[in-house]
Amino acid sequence: MNLSLTALARKTRDCAQTLAVLSTEAKNQAIEAIAQALEAAADEILAANAADCAAAAQDGIPKPLYHRLKLDRAKLQSAIAGVRDVGRLADPVGEVQIHRQLDDGLILKRVTCPLGVLGVIFEARPDAAIQISALAIKSGNGVILKGGKEAIRSCEAIVKAIHLGLSQTAISPDAVQLLTTREATLELLQLDQFVDLIIPRGSNSFVRFVQENTRIPVLGHADGICHLYVDRAADLSQAVAITVDSKTQYPAACNAIETLLIHEAIAPAFLTLVAPALQQHNVELRGDARTCEILDNITPATESDWSTEYSDLILSIKVVDSLTDAIAHINEYGSGHTDAIVTENTDAAETFLSQVNAAGVFHNCSTRFADGFRYGFGAEVGISTQKLPPRGPVGLEGLVTYKYKLVGHGHIVATYSGDNAKSFAHKDLD
Amino acid sequence: MNLSLTALARKTRDCAQTLAVLSTEAKNQAIEAIAQALEAAADEILAANAADCAAAAQDGIPKPLYHRLKLDRAKLQSAIAGVRDVGRLADPVGEVQIHRQLDDGLILKRVTCPLGVLGVIFEARPDAAIQISALAIKSGNGVILKGGKEAIRSCEAIVKAIHLGLSQTAISPDAVQLLTTREATLELLQLDQFVDLIIPRGSNSFVRFVQENTRIPVLGHADGICHLYVDRAADLSQAVAITVDSKTQYPAACNAIETLLIHEAIAPAFLTLVAPALQQHNVELRGDARTCEILDNITPATESDWSTEYSDLILSIKVVDSLTDAIAHINEYGSGHTDAIVTENTDAAETFLSQVNAAGVFHNCSTRFADGFRYGFGAEVGISTQKLPPRGPVGLEGLVTYKYKLVGHGHIVATYSGDNAKSFAHKDLD
Numbered sequence: 001m002n003l004s005l006t007a008l009a010r011k012t013r014d015c016a017q018t019l020a021v022l023s024t025e026a027k028n029q030a031i032e033a034i035a036q037a038l039e040a041a042a043d044e045i046l047a048a049n050a051a052d053c054a055a056a057a058q059d060g061i062p063k064p065l066y067h068r069l070k071l072d073r074a075k076l077q078s079a080i081a082g083v084r085d086v087g088r089l090a091d092p093v094g095e096v097q098i099h100r101q102l103d104d105g106l107i108l109k110r111v112t113c114p115l116g117v118l119g120v121i122f123e124a125r126p127d128a129a130i131q132i133s134a135l136a137i138k139s140g141n142g143v144i145l146k147g148g149k150e151a152i153r154s155c156e157a158i159v160k161a162i163h164l165g166l167s168q169t170a171i172s173p174d175a176v177q178l179l180t181t182r183e184a185t186l187e188l189l190q191l192d193q194f195v196d197l198i199i200p201r202g203s204n205s206f207v208r209f210v211q212e213n214t215r216i217p218v219l220g221h222a223d224g225i226c227h228l229y230v231d232r233a234a235d236l237s238q239a240v241a242i243t244v245d246s247k248t249q250y251p252a253a254c255n256a257i258e259t260l261l262i263h264e265a266i267a268p269a270f271l272t273l274v275a276p277a278l279q280q281h282n283v284e285l286r287g288d289a290r291t292c293e294i295l296d297n298i299t300p301a302t303e304s305d306w307s308t309e310y311s312d313l314i315l316s317i318k319v320v321d322s323l324t325d326a327i328a329h330i331n332e333y334g335s336g337h338t339d340a341i342v343t344e345n346t347d348a349a350e351t352f353l354s355q356v357n358a359a360g361v362f363h364n365c366s367t368r369f370a371d372g373f374r375y376g377f378g379a380e381v382g383i384s385t386q387k388l389p390p391r392g393p394v395g396l397e398g399l400v401t402y403k404y405k406l407v408g409h410g411h412i413v414a415t416y417s418g419d420n421a422k423s424f425a426h427k428d429l430d
Numbered sequence: 431m432n433l434s435l436t437a438l439a440r441k442t443r444d445c446a447q448t449l450a451v452l453s454t455e456a457k458n459q460a461i462e463a464i465a466q467a468l469e470a471a472a473d474e475i476l477a478a479n480a481a482d483c484a485a486a487a488q489d490g491i492p493k494p495l496y497h498r499l500k501l502d503r504a505k506l507q508s509a510i511a512g513v514r515d516v517g518r519l520a521d522p523v524g525e526v527q528i529h530r531q532l533d534d535g536l537i538l539k540r541v542t543c544p545l546g547v548l549g550v551i552f553e554a555r556p557d558a559a560i561q562i563s564a565l566a567i568k569s570g571n572g573v574i575l576k577g578g579k580e581a582i583r584s585c586e587a588i589v590k591a592i593h594l595g596l597s598q599t600a601i602s603p604d605a606v607q608l609l610t611t612r613e614a615t616l617e618l619l620q621l622d623q624f625v626d627l628i629i630p631r632g633s634n635s636f637v638r639f640v641q642e643n644t645r646i647p648v649l650g651h652a653d654g655i656c657h658l659y660v661d662r663a664a665d666l667s668q669a670v671a672i673t674v675d676s677k678t679q680y681p682a683a684c685n686a687i688e689t690l691l692i693h694e695a696i697a698p699a700f701l702t703l704v705a706p707a708l709q710q711h712n713v714e715l716r717g718d719a720r721t722c723e724i725l726d727n728i729t730p731a732t733e734s735d736w737s738t739e740y741s742d743l744i745l746s747i748k749v750v751d752s753l754t755d756a757i758a759h760i761n762e763y764g765s766g767h768t769d770a771i772v773t774e775n776t777d778a779a780e781t782f783l784s785q786v787n788a789a790g791v792f793h794n795c796s797t798r799f800a801d802g803f804r805y806g807f808g809a810e811v812g813i814s815t816q817k818l819p820p821r822g823p824v825g826l827e828g829l830v831t832y833k834y835k836l837v838g839h840g841h842i843v844a845t846y847s848g849d850n851a852k853s854f855a856h857k858d859l860d
Contacts, residue, residue, distance in 0.1 A: 017761075021784045100806055106795060108805060115817055116787070196817050217818050238840035245842035331447075353835050354451045357546070365536060365838030374846070375538060375834070376530055376856035387545055387626050388647050389819065392834045404805070404822045405783050408795030410668035412675035416804070426806035 005187045008177055009144065009194035012117050015174040016142030020114045022170060024091040030169040031087040031134055037165030038080050038130065041157065045076060048157035049126060056150045061124075069124040069150050079127040086134040089378045092396040093140045098404075101427045103416075106408045112400045114140030115196040119188050121146045121210065122201040126154035132199070133162050133176050135379060139399035144195065146179040146188055148202075156180070189214035197399070199382055204309065219398055221385035223335035224254025225309050226367045229326040229352065230270055231343035232263040238364065239342040240274050245366040246340065248281040252311045254383060255338050255360075255370040259306060259316045261326045267319045268294050283313045290319035306333040323348050327355050334358060336385040338370040338392075359385055359392035435617050438607055439574065439624035442547050445604040446572030450544045452600060454521040460567055460599040461517040467595030468510050468560065471587065475506060478587035479556060486580045491554075499554040499580050509557040516564040519808045522826040523570045528834075531857045533846075536838045542830045544570030545626040549618050551576045551640065552631040556584035562629070563592055563606050565809060569829035574625065576609040576618055578632075586610070619644035627829070629812055634739065649828055651815035653765035654684025655739050656797045659756040659782065660700055661773035662693040668794065669772040670704050675796040676770065678711040682741045684813060685768050685790075685800040689736060689746045691756045697749045698724050713743045720749035736763040753778050757785050764788060766815040768800040768822075789815055789822030 019027075038045070049071040056069055071079075098110035118141050122128040129145050136143035147155040155178055163173035179188065188195065189210065198218045200210040208222040228246050230239045246257040262270055271294045275285060285291075286301040298317075305316040306329070320326045330339050338360035341352040349363040360370040370393060372380025377395030384391050390398040415422050449457075468475070479501040486499055501509075528540035548571050552558040559575050566573035577585040585608055593603035609618065618625065619640065628648045630640040638652040658676050660669045676687040692700055701724045705715060715721075716731040728747075735746040736759070750756045760769050768790035771782040783791040790800040800823060802810025807825030814821050820828040845852050 017785055017787075021781075102799070102804065102806065106799075113784075217816075235840070241840060241842055245844050249843050249847070349837075351451075354543075355447055357447075358833065360834045360836065362836045363838065365836055365841040366843050368843035369532070369536075369836055369838075369841070370834070374532065374843070374854065376532065376854065386647075387831050389831055391831055401817050401819055401821055403788065404790045404800070405793075406790065406795055406799055407779075407793045408799075410665070410671060411795040411799070412671055413679050413796050413798035413804070414675050417679070424804065424806065 005179070005184060006191065006194070009117065009191045011174050012142040012144055012177050013194045015172045016114065016116050016140070019137070019142060019171055019175050020093070020116075020140045022140065026170045027091070027137055027140065028087045030137055030166060030171045031083060033165040033169050034134060034137070034162050035080050035083045035087075035165075037161045038076070038083065038158070041161035041164070042073065042076055045154065045157040045161065046071060046073060048153040052126075052151055052153045061150060065124050065150070069126070069154075071126055071154060075127060079130040082131050083134040086131075086138050086379060089138060089396060091138070092400045097402060099429045101425050101429055102406075103411065103422070103425050106406070106411045107429070109405045110402050111405055112402045115399060115401050117142040117144060117195050118399065119144050119146070119191070119195040119198045119216065120201070121185055121188065121198065123148040123203070123206065124150045125201070126151045126158060128201055129155050129158050129178075135381060135396065135399060137171065137175065139396050141399055142175045142177075144177045144179060144188060146185050149182060152180055186213070189216065192216045201382075219382045219384055219390070219394060221254065221335065221337060221383055223309050223385070224256075224337045225259070225307065225333060225335040226255055226257045226337050227259045227261055227330045227334055227339040228257045228367065229261040229320075229323075229330070229339070229341045230263065230266065231323060231341055231345060231348050232265040233345035233348060234266065234270070234342040235344055236266065236270050236273055239270060240277050242340070242342055242364070242366050243274050244277050244281060246368055247278065247283055247315050248313065249366070249368050251313050253368065254309075255367050256311075257315065257367050258309055259318065259333070261318050261320050261329060262291075263323070263326070264290065264319050264321055267291070271295055271317070278315060281313065283315050286314065286316045288318045291317045309335075323351060327352060331355075331357050336387070337383070338362065338367045340365065340367050359383070435609070435614060436621065436624070439547065439621045441604050442572040442574055442607050443624045445602045446544065446546050446570070449567070449572060449601055449605050450523070450546075450570045452570065456600045457521070457567055457570065458517045460596060460601045461513060461564055463599050464564060464567070464592050464595040465510050465513045465517075467591045468506070468513065468588070471591035471594070472503065472506055475584065475587040475591065476501060476503060478583040482556075482581055482583045491580060495554050495580070499556070499584075501556055501584060505557060509560040512561050513564040516561075516568050516809060519568060519826060521568070522830045527832060529859045531855050531859055532836075533841065533852070533855050536836070536841045537859070539835045540832050541835055542832045545829060545831050547572040547574060547625050548829065549574050549576070549621070549625040549628045549646065550631070551615055551618065551628065553578040553633070553636065554580045555631070556581045556588060558631055559585050559588050559608075565811060565826065565829060567601065567605065569826055571829055572605045572607075574607045574609060574618060576615050579612060582610055616643070619646065622646045631812075649812045649814055649820070649824060651684065651765065651767060651813055653739050653815070654686075654767045655689070655737065655763060655765040656685055656687045656767050657689045657691055657760045657764055657769040658687045658797065659691040659750075659753075659760070659769070659771045660693065660696065661753060661771055661775060661778050662695040663775035663778060664693075664696065664700070664772040665774055666696065666700050666703055669700060670707050672770070672772055672794070672796050673704050674707050674711060676798055677708065677713055677745050678743065679796070679798050681743050683798065684739075685797050686741070687745065687797050688738065688740055689748065689763070691759060692721075692747065692749050693753070693756070694720070694749050694751055697721070701725055701747070708745060711743065713745050716744065716746045718748045721747045739765075753781060757782060761785075761787050766817070767813070768792065768797045770795065770797050789813070
């Protein structure tokens, strides 16, 4: 363990303790100060990014990675606008979830409070550093950022501006830290004494690596294997539109579908409609035996197709005998992200929504709606496919926890025990 | 991995899927059927327990363990009454937490749902099997029980009765499983594909062992190192009563205090009052240097005292220079369970409640109030000292999660993207 990283993490934790008790107004002022400092440093940030991009191009990094790394003036302005959007979000800290009189003068409150310190590990995208810093400040948390090595100059310029902005405010610049060495990622994952939540942003394999190498809770998901089931009672033209949207609207997204399940009763009719619609969008179709009987010239699917997230214009298709079989397939091969049914039969829909074990269960709409912004959270911190809350798209509420505050006037438990025990009132207030 | 345990866990999971969609009425009927079956099998259960106790006595198990193992008719009746109490609790499943119109005809609901399968590992207490089975059914979860080997006959008799009770209901007896072999505990901890939450009930070292040997989320806490800080502005007689209650009302409880922190300005006056009051309850006092200067004949505390949970009539005492020092000591040595301040100064109280990092932060009352029943939850599934929710005493809500249900009428995301993107309404309903 690198002693200096431990010392840095401890400083961030101590600083976060002060940040935790700041007013909404003080936090919003700091967020505005960050926005202004980023605007003032725009030229410097863009120059640093240009240097990162030049180095990356020389190293021949893949084109999609290069696009994520590249920061032009419009993208930077949009990221700064995003900072001000975070300023306008409701403060997630200080929400009273339980307010209960246990007895005369003994009042219990459950109140939301910051987690403490966030560890955010992202790959090439430097604008992620901007967004997550604003979210951390708004939720009263310190944050330790670790960006990809391709983005190191950009991240340094961004964090320098954030520090300059914070130096004008009630918040210590130490609340936002940047790690730059390659070794730092593994060390960060070991700091469970100081870091309360890890947010990994990157490829599935990267997220899985993080999940398997830390005892700190991780907010994120490795896989997004989403399904669309077209029931025997589906409106077929609606089902075609939903299939095309769920697959092609943004195929690299985690909420795009990978597998289409079709009830055997409508399989010939539906496949005849949906296949050309998908092929028009250049989707490669891989079908099970029954699908291949109906459609000519498509690739047969193999067992591994059912558990593959293509993140690309490829779709596996399976004909099932029943709703029950569709649900069983999804619960076996799905990743618990988002699965949808198209049907006019409300009983079938209700069964699907109840029995499919996923963060999102949708009826007659595209899986692509599974998103914090579309849900109206104002921001999306991540999408979780674990079963315990927070589950699904997570907004600012994923960056806070709660504590129980109990205020009495000398109350002791002996009063409520033994032979002459007094009863509790347990009366909810407000 | 024992194949039969995997098969059993899979069966429990499949069975839980059916249980998840049952009505509150059907679950309550099953709970009443369990209560009646346990009443009918009382003689058999007590005979099995007598055999367990005889064997345990012959093996010379420690007295406290023997007392937890021993089930007399009154204790069994009280456990059965507890089952009926669970029947009367509000159903934690189906609660609508978010109800939002995203656009015309596109309705989002966040609804609570069962976790799936609980793994409950407990030591000698056979009545734990009764309580946790009722809680599992009420929350719509399957449960795999693993009792201590001393309680094997008792647990078998109890689960036999529960199965008999369930066989008369809509719930398959497979929803409640009992493991009896010693190897089963470790195997259970590996079943992250089928088990969604582990609840360990036992010693601190046992809970720590479970936490360190599973990837399944664990509900529980290893340590309960709770503090009471007596501020310079404390009402001293109130502080004495709270100290005595927090330490002696039930010293083995996790919410009893282990360390008393005292502001130096009132240390001589307060120690002179509180020491005899504690010693009257046979509490052994261990003081830091300044405490030892004020009190004669007490044991000096060593560094290890500050991080020891005595679970016994022992109390470490430290004189601090300030509120800040008290908070720093607690955040360094505490276990995040429950810490209290006694003061008439509301600013000091507010600072303490905000800055102490614990599940429970109390003002002018005993730490012993940190308990699900006293908080009015009706039941306590466990107490969590982790930072992420659920934190602190956890009632039935700790056994459920939520899913997002989105219902549309053919809605696709393409409508809300691109040049002519439609805006979302994001209107909360009800």
